[in-house]
Amino acid sequence: MEEYFSKIIQAIGEDVNREGLRDTPKRAAKAFKFLNNGYEKTLDEVLNGAIFQADTEDMVIVKDIELYSLCEHHLLPFIGKCHIGYLPQGKVLGLSKLARIVDMYGRRLQIQEQLTRQIATAVETAIDARGVAVVIEAKHLCMMMRGVEKQNSVMTTSVMLGIFREEISTRSEFLNLINRK
Ligand SMILES: Nc1nc2c(ncn2[C@@H]2O[C@H](COP(=O)(O)OP(=O)(O)OP(=O)(O)O)[C@@H](O)[C@H]2O)c(=O)[nH]1
Ligand SMILES: [Zn+2]
Structure with a gap:
């Protein structure tokens, strides 16, 4: 290289x-x-067994997880925040592991839509959650430093799985808690 x-x-x-x-x-x-070191990691390695039995079915949210990735079209960074919510059914994830999942998929060549989906699917798979919600808000340097040169546009992507997709009230609770309506 x-x-x-x-x-x-x-x-x-x-x-x-x-x-x-x-x-x-x-x-x-x-x-x-x-x-790009996300290619060297697997979900199992990143989670390192930090899946805990917990007698809870209530919503867990971690918001404002810093996100750095590279767009696969220009190899330029996109930078933003990732918000993750899930509804457990007997198993929860070690808190830091959500951020590690974001890093594992973020440190690859990506488009924001695919990154959002990969994070949601990983959380769902890891703990067999009843539902997972992921929202990413990011600025793309390929749109800021070059190309259309727009400095203030933010791309928002969301993936809602399980109950977050089925129930408007659950989705609204998540969006309210991360302060997005
Ligand atoms: N949907 C999506 N598009 C992205 C992402 N990152 C970059 N892009 C877009 O990918 C597109 C590539 O378009 P092309 O016309 O092939 O490349 P280009 O000539 O460099 O495009 P411009 O950026 O418009 O100058 C552009 O519209 C980028 O804004 C992303 O994460 N998601
Ligand atoms: Zn780009």
């Missing part, structure tokens, strides 16, 4: 041998690998 970054830097007309750029291909490769 280092070699390829070196070629890209040359292709934009830069001198890869100048002092400031000498280690850049190596650094860029390391950074790019980190930003």
